[in-house]
Amino acid sequence: MDKLKVAGDHFAKLVEEQMNRVEQMKQEEDPIDFSKLDKIIIGCCGGDGIGPAITEQAERVLRAVLKEDVEKGRIEFRQIEGLTIENRIKHMQPIPDDVLEELKACHVILKGPTTTPSKGDGPNIESANVAMRRELDLFANVRPISVPEMGIDWAFFRENTEGEYVLGSQGIDIDEDLSFDFRVITTQGVRRIARAAFEYARANDKKRVAIITKANILKKTDGKFLDICYDVAKDYPEIQADDWFVDIISANLINPEVNKDYEVFVLPNLYGDIITDEAAQIQGGVGTAGSSNIGNRYAMFEAIHGSAPRMVESGRQIYANPASMIKASELLLRHIGYKEEADTVIKALEIANKEVKLTGRDTGATGEEFANCVIENL
Ligand code: NAD
Numbered sequence: 436m437d438k439l440k441v442a443g444d445h446f447a448k449l450v451e452e453q454m455n456r457v458e459q460m461k462q463e464e465d466p467i468d469f470s471k472l473d474k475i476i477i478g479c480c481g482g483d484g485i486g487p488a489i490t491e492q493a494e495r496v497l498r499a500v501l502k503e504d505v506e507k508g509r510i511e512f513r514q515i516e517g518l519t520i521e522n523r524i525k526h527m528q529p530i531p532d533d534v535l536e537e538l539k540a541c542h543v544i545l546k547g548p549t550t551t552p553s554k555g556d557g558p559n560i561e562s563a564n565v566a567m568r569r570e571l572d573l574f575a576n577v578r579p580i581s582v583p584e585m586g587i588d589w590a591f592f593r594e595n596t597e598g599e600y601v602l603g604s605q606g607i608d609i610d611e612d613l614s615f616d617f618r619v620i621t622t623q624g625v626r627r628i629a630r631a632a633f634e635y636a637r638a639n640d641k642k643r644v645a646i647i648t649k650a651n652i653l654k655k656t657d658g659k660f661l662d663i664c665y666d667v668a669k670d671y672p673e674i675q676a677d678d679w680f681v682d683i684i685s686a687n688l689i690n691p692e693v694n695k696d697y698e699v700f701v702l703p704n705l706y707g708d709i710i711t712d713e714a715a716q717i718q719g720g721v722g723t724a725g726s727s728n729i730g731n732r733y734a735m736f737e738a739i740h741g742s743a744p745r746m747v748e749s750g751r752q753i754y755a756n757p758a759s760m761i762k763a764s765e766l767l768l769r770h771i772g773y774k775e776e777a778d779t780v781i782k783a784l785e786i787a788n789k790e791v792k793l794t795g796r797d798t799g800a801t802g803e804e805f806a807n808c809v810i811e812n813l
Contacts, residue, residue: 438609445607446617453601453619460623466731467542469771474508477767478541480515482563484742485755486547492806493545493760496783499810500768500776513541520550524558529566538571543767544735547760548742561604564737568595573728573735574624575631576707577766580714580724586695589714590641592632593707595728597624598656600704620656620703622663629667631729632701636674644668646678647702647710660703681706688713715739722755722793725762727770734770736763746795756793757802758784761809783812 469475479494481487494512504510517534525531530538538544549563567573576593597619606616629646636644646664648657661678668676679687681702687693688710694717702710715724721740728735738759746752761784768777787808793799 442607442609442615449602449605449617453621457621457623460621460627463627464731469542472542474511475543475771476511476513476541478513478515478538478544480518480538480544480546482518482547482742483520483550484548484744484747485752486549486742488752489738489755489757489760489802490545490547492757492802493764495806496761496780496809496813497545497764497767500780500813501773513537515541515544518546518549518563520552520557523560523563527558527560529561529563530570535570538567539733542733543771544733545760545764545767546735546737548738548740550742550744559604562600565600565603567735568728569601571728571733571735572596572730573733574627575729576726577631577635577729578707578711578714578724578726578739579766580711580718582718585691585717587717589697590632590635590639590699591707591711591714592628592635592699592701593711594624594628594660594702594704595707596704597621598704618653618656620659622659625660625663626667629664629701632699633667633671633674633676636699637671641674641698643675643677643697644671644699644701645684645697646676647681647684647700647706648678649681649706650678651680657703664701681710685710685713688717711739720756721759722795723758723762723788725759725764725766727763727766729770734767736767736770738763751796753801753803754793754795754797754799755802756795757806758788758793761806779813780809783809786812 479490481490498505501510515534515537517531522531523529551562552560574596576595578591580589599618601619602617608614632644646661648661650657650661665676712721715721718724724739726737726739740759743755746755765777765780787805791800791805791808793805
């Protein structure tokens with residue numbers, strides 16, 4: 436078969452799918468108003484590796500802080516069991532159909548990390564996260580990072596549905612020497628993440644939004660990202676918008692001369708993935724950071740780290756730090772309108788961080804002991 440024809444057909448199919456996605460984005464619904472709901476359904480999926488152990492602890496904290504509303508029936512917790520790597524491989528689907536239906540019956544989801552086999556490690560199965568972000572249209576990945584003693588208070592708005600990830604498992608090997616992956620940016624996709632970042636800045640009295648790209652190299656996709664962000668910025672004249680290349684921003688984040696001057700960042704998917712791990716490390720490690728994945732209808736809250744398979748192989752999952760998932764729960768509470776409860780959780784978490792020492796092994800406390808301390812201080 437003619438290689439050029441195969442490649443052309445493959446690309447044409449991808450373009451057609453993406454054109455359909457753009458049409459769907461044009462029909463978007465308004466964001467859900469939680470204050471108008473009689474009942475909010477929180478779905479909990481443990482995921483893989485250390486996921487079930489740390490998600491269980493975060494759910495205990497949530498249940499404790501929401502006790503009254505659970506009893507009144509305003510909040511319902513649902514366990515979603517099937518989002519495991521074994522079940523995903525069994526169905527050869529990143530999210531098996533019945534699990535997706537269960538997820539769609541919830542309003543918000545607390546999700547433990549899920550394993551994605553790398554090339555050569557197992558079947559070529561798409562990341563459950565990437566699939567969930569796409570299926571539930573969770574376009575904004577919001578990651579707050581705060582280090583008060585360094586004057587750092589950042590909010591990262593990572594675009595969650597496009598970039599390198601949307602077609603991440605649909606690249607093509609033309610022959611044994613030549614391979615392509617694809618990167619996608621759309622006007623609609625950038626506009627909604629940029630709007631989310633500037634709205635957040637306005638609502639939280641932030642004065643500056645930094646747009647992160649590599650538009651000098653990736654002129655079409657990052658070029659569009661930059662142009663649309665600046666276009667959205669015109670509606671927010673009180674906020675300073677400026678742009679930075681991703682390489683220099685990764686240096687500036689660890690430069691104490693300048694890092695406290697940044698406030699809100701808006702970034703395409705891959706840069707956001709990398710830069711937020713760096714930012715989390717400045718805060719105290721990936722085990723300390725939570726993130727929200729927000730769309731107009733659904734939202735999912737998780738840790739930013741992965742399933743730490745080596746901790747499980749050496750039987751150390753009970754020592755995994757649940758702070759990241761507890762942070763994720765705090766973001767969940769804020770999202771559904773439980774601001775006071777969110778503040779309570781964050782204060783209790785700060786106390787636990789000081790009082791309970793976790794080392795990731797039996798030289799320190801277990802995740803359960805850590806969560807007990809959070810619950811005692813609610
Ligand atoms: P990882 O985040 O799982 O682990 C990196 C390091 O951090 C390891 O040393 C691990 O022991 C440590 N660590 C992570 N979380 C911790 C916690 N709560 N407490 C203590 N130590 C912790 O990264 P990885 O090894 O690159 O990825 C493992 C798997 O997770 C892969 O299959 C990857 O695809 C997946 N992953 C999932 C998500 C997600 O579901 N959101 C995110 C990233 C990676």
